[in-house]
Amino acid sequence: MKRLLVGDLREELLSTLEVILKHWGYRVVLSSRPEQLTEFLQETSPDLLIMGSRLLADQASPLFQAVESRLTDGTTPLIILRDREAEDSLSAPHEVLEVPVDIFALFALIQKYIEQHPRKNLRLTVKLPGMFCSGDRCQFAEVLSLSTQGLFIKTGVPLVLGDRLSVIVPLMGMKQELELETRVIYRVEPSPENNYLQGAGIEFIPMGEEAGKALKRFIEYCFLGELSASQRGSEGLDPSHLYNIAPELTLRLSKTIDGSSPPLSVYSPK
Known part of the structure; x- marks a missing residue:
């Protein structure tokens, strides 16, 4: 498991990053104490450093x-x-x-420096109803994953x-739906190995x-819902340290961080 060393003087920001990472x-090691971070860095080899700028303001400091x-x-990126x-x-x-941290930018940087085959886009595993149309024919399907660049649909x-398709996806919890032009970029054929899943990867x-x-x-909205729905996430997540694309939705989600379920059925990949 990849190990990240995270340091910042703000305890709430550290807790929020710990939940996300x-x-x-x-695996995440966190501290707001410069001497502790210095000691850990001298004795171990984390795969990535994430440091608050105020911790590194003094060029003469050991940290x-x-x-x-x-x-x-060149041993550890920062x-x-x-x-x-x-x-x-x-x-x-x-x-x-x-700071506040953009979760999309954080994901892209983590992938860039940690993963052997990095993904540029944050992708969620979801269960959403959907519909795709080709010409005059439309078919219901189930959306199983979603990112800003594409999705995967389960369909027989x-x-x-x-193939170019028009895909309709309801943005549940936002009282809105999107109709997007897409193309099919790969297919999954049913087999015992994939539990007879049949579907297609679709690019926007x-x-x-x-x-x-x-x-x-x-x-x-979905990602923060995942975090607030988990017992671990309910203890340390502070949305005020995250850049809010949809502040009104984030405000609603922050009220569920006491452990209650968010208003959307979404689960994360394992």
């Missing part, structure tokens, strides 16, 4: 020296959680992530690679700005 399947040494020898109050004084290559109707043809924002809001 553990939800994605990573700054330890981090820059890791960057210089993501800086940038604060407006602290300047970025590191000369070695690193990435910067603004054989689909041809390259570039959509309008408003549709893109609505889709991103929905994915944010």
Whole structure:
């Protein structure tokens, strides 16, 4: 399991990042104490560093020296959680992530530096009703995964690679639906190995700005719903430290962080 070392002076931000990163399947070590972070960095080899900019404001500090040494020898990449109050004084290559944290940008950076085959887009496992149309024929289907770039549908109707489809997806909980132009990019044929699943991977043809924002809001809504629905997530998630694409929806979800279920049936991949 990949291990991440995360440091910041804000305990609530650390707790929120811990919930998210553990939800994605990573081992996380966190601290707000510079001396503890320095000691851990000197004695172990994490796969990725995520550090608040205020912790690295003093170039003479042992933590700054330890981090820059890791960057210089190329052993451990760094993501800086940038604060407006602290300047970025590191000369070695690193990435910067603004606070409040954009979960889409965080996911992309984690994938870039941690995974052997990185995904650029946050993808959720969902259970949503859907419909696809080809010409004058329409067929109901079940949407099993969703990202900002495409989805996977479960259907008994054989689909041809390259086919263009119009797909309708209800954004449950938002009282809205999207009708998107798509193309089929791969098929899954039923077999004992996949429990006789039949369906197709579908890529979105570039959509309008408003549709893109609505889709991103929905994915944010679903993702935060996953976290607030889990017992672990209910204890440390603070949405105020996340960049809110849909603040009114995030506000509603934050009221469920006491452990009650969010208003949407969504589950995360294992």
